[in-house]
Amino acid sequence: MTLDWKLGGVLLGIVFFAAVLLVKPIGVSTQFVILDGIVADAVSPDFITQIEDGYTSTNAYMAKSSGKYAKNAANPLNYSFIFVLAMAAGAALSAFSRGGVGRAEKRLPQIWEANFGDTPWKRYAVAFLGGFVVLYGARLAGGCTSGHMMSGMMQTALSGYIFAAGAFAAAIPTAMMMYKEG
Amino acid sequence: MEILLAIVIGVAFGAVLDRIGATNPNVISGMLTLRRIKLMKTILLAIGTGSILMFGGQMLGLVDVGHMSVKAAYIGVFIGGLMLGAGWAASGFCPGTGVCAAATGRRDALFFIAGGLLGAAAYMATYPAWKASGLLNDIAGGKVTLGSVPGASYDGIFAVSGDILGIVLGLVFVLVAFVLPDNLTGQKRPANVPAE
Numbered sequence: 001m002t003l004d005w006k007l008g009g010v011l012l013g014i015v016f017f018a019a020v021l022l023v024k025p026i027g028v029s030t031q032f033v034i035l036d037g038i039v040a041d042a043v044s045p046d047f048i049t050q051i052e053d054g055y056t057s058t059n060a061y062m063a064k065s066s067g068k069y070a071k072n073a074a075n076p077l078n079y080s081f082i083f084v085l086a087m088a089a090g091a092a093l094s095a096f097s098r099g100g101v102g103r104a105e106k107r108l109p110q111i112w113e114a115n116f117g118d119t120p121w122k123r124y125a126v127a128f129l130g131g132f133v134v135l136y137g138a139r140l141a142g143g144c145t146s147g148h149m150m151s152g153m154m155q156t157a158l159s160g161y162i163f164a165a166g167a168f169a170a171a172i173p174t175a176m177m178m179y180k181e182g
Numbered sequence: 183m184e185i186l187l188a189i190v191i192g193v194a195f196g197a198v199l200d201r202i203g204a205t206n207p208n209v210i211s212g213m214l215t216l217r218r219i220k221l222m223k224t225i226l227l228a229i230g231t232g233s234i235l236m237f238g239g240q241m242l243g244l245v246d247v248g249h250m251s252v253k254a255a256y257i258g259v260f261i262g263g264l265m266l267g268a269g270w271a272a273s274g275f276c277p278g279t280g281v282c283a284a285a286t287g288r289r290d291a292l293f294f295i296a297g298g299l300l301g302a303a304a305y306m307a308t309y310p311a312w313k314a315s316g317l318l319n320d321i322a323g324g325k326v327t328l329g330s331v332p333g334a335s336y337d338g339i340f341a342v343s344g345d346i347l348g349i350v351l352g353l354v355f356v357l358v359a360f361v362l363p364d365n366l367t368g369q370k371r372p373a374n375v376p377a378e
Contacts, residue, residue, distance in 0.1 A: 002201065002202065002203045002209075003201045003202055005220045005221075005223045005224040005359075006227065008198065008202035008224045008227075008228075009223065009224040009225070009226070009227025009228045010227065010231050011198050011202075012199075012202060012225070012227075012231075013227065013228040013229070013230065013231025013232040013235065014231065014232075014235070015191065015195050015198055016228060016229075016231075016232035017232045017235040017239075018191055018194070019191050020232075020245065020250065021236075021239065021245050021246075022187050022191065023184065023187050023191070024249055025249075025250070025251045026191075026195060028277045028278040029277040029278075029302075032277065032298050032299055032301075032302035033302045033305075033306060035299060036299055036302050036306065039299075040303075059306050059307075059309075060309055060310050060313070061306040061309035062306065064309075077185065079184045079185065079187070079188045080188075082185055082188040082189060082192065083188040083191065083195075084192065084278075085192070086188055086189045086191075086192025086193045086196065087192040087193070087196035087199070087281065088196060088281050088282060088284070088285035089192070089193055089196065089285065090193035090194060090195060090196025090197040090198075090199075090200070090282075091196035091200040091205055091281075091285045092196075092285040092286060092287075093193070093196075093197060094196065094197035094198075094201055094286075095200055095205070098200075098201075100287065101286050101287050101288060105288070106287045106288055107289060108290070109206075109207040109208050109274065109288075109290065110208050111207065111208045111211045111274075112290075120290075123290050124290055125293075126272055126273060127273045127274075127275070127290040127291065127293040128293040128296060128297035129269070129272070129273075129297060130270070130272040130273025130274075130275065130294060130297065131269065131273060131275070131280065131293065131295060131296065131297025131298035131299075131300075131301060132269070132297040132298065132301035132304070133269030133272075133297075133301060134265070134266050134269035134270055134273065134275070134276060134277060134280075134294075134297075134298060134301065135297070135298035135299070135301035135302040135305070136302070136304055137261075137262040137263065137265025137267075137268075137269065138262060138302075139262070139302055140258045140261060140262030140265065140305060140312060141260075141261075141262025141263050141265075141266065142253050142254065142256075142259060142262070143253050144266060144276055144277045145276040145277070145279075146276075146277070146278045147253065148253060148259070148263070149225075150225070150228065150229055150232070151251070152252070152253060153229050153233075153355075154233045154236065155233075155236070155250055155251075155252055155327060155348070156327045156329060156331075156344065156347060156348050156351060157253060157255075157325075157326070157327055158255045158322055158323075158326050158327070158328065158339060159252070159253045159255040159256075159259050159325075160253070162259045162260050162263065163259050163262070163263040163266075164263070165260065165263065166259070166261070166264045166267060167263040167266050167267035167270065168267060169263075169267065170263070170266075170267030170268040170271070171214045171267035171268065171271040172216065172267075172271070174214075174267065174268045174271035175215045175271035176214075176216075178271065178272060179211045179215050182208070182211070
């Protein structure tokens with residue numbers, strides 16, 4: 001079940017520390033771009049091309065920073081992409097070993113039902129739109145809750161503090177307006 | 183070797199996210215409405231713990247300063263933060279926890295990921311306009327840390343030891359985590375949403 005917050009916080013801190021100690025700070029949202037790049041290149045093979053000193057793309061964002069995103073999309077067996085797949089596996093293993101998420105919860109989170117009734121398709125539409133805005137914003141910001149807020153603030157990065165200020169300034173009023181019950 | 187580390191650290195990260203409740207939108211909404219902020223305490227404690235270990239390790243020469251990776255500061259970081267915050271609150275997922283939640287079998291999280299892939303693609307398509315707007319230009323020195331970290335390739339905003347400042351701020355995060363109550367709304371409200 002849910003860990004005591006003190007144990008959970010120390011464990012999460014150790015994971016973030018271990019990542020910096022052994023490789024580099026944790027980040028997730030870039031991999032949405034990498035997966036998009038993999039799909040785009042599969043549909044249209046000219047999307048990413050190998051050049052003399054690396055990779056480039058017909059998309060300016062994929063090609064930026066000397067094509068580092070293009071390179072990772074062309075070689076998905078890289079640290080950051082495998083990290084995200086492993087993260088999903090870790091969450092699945094953890095959920096399975098604590099007995100799994102209940103069937104009703106899988107279909108519709110309780111707090112949604114408390115506020116909007118039994119309306120799963122409305123929930124899925126909001127989750128879809130939410131995902132769109134979250135990843136658009138994360139890419140504009142150059143990172144997400146993991147990369148900017150946790151890894152960034154842990155390293156005392158100014159950008160991490162700016163990001164966290166923006167995220168909570170929008171998140172708290174939005175949550176308070178939408179989820180009055182539960 | 184790197185791939186093996188990706189698997190080990192990734193699995194640990196996903197498992198811990200699940201065990202602290204971060205893969206559960208009920209817990210995220212409870213935190214963002216300030217009614218049940220245990221998860222906030224967890225996150226603050228984690229940032230503090232990570233910071234103290236990292237900067238302490240760097241001071242002792244046990245942690246390679248070159249592993250730090252500081253992102254640039256620009257106006258778009260704040261605008262993007264606002265967007266992420268709104269979507270995070272509406273959906274109850276952020277990029278990492280959304281992927282993890284889908285892996286635990288939550289159907290809404292699959293829709294979140296699909297929307298996320300489309301949102302990332304939309305940013306890829308509109309990136310030149312943001313670039314041209316100047317909102318991606320560095321402010322306050324761009325890739326900077328609050329203090330000056332010895333041996334790091336990043337400038338510090340303040341002329342103080344970045345290592346010591348990092349440890350002090352880490353302790354502040356830990357302290358705040360312990361001082362915060364479980365509910366910030368001031369109302370005595372039963373925590374009637376179970377963990378699952």
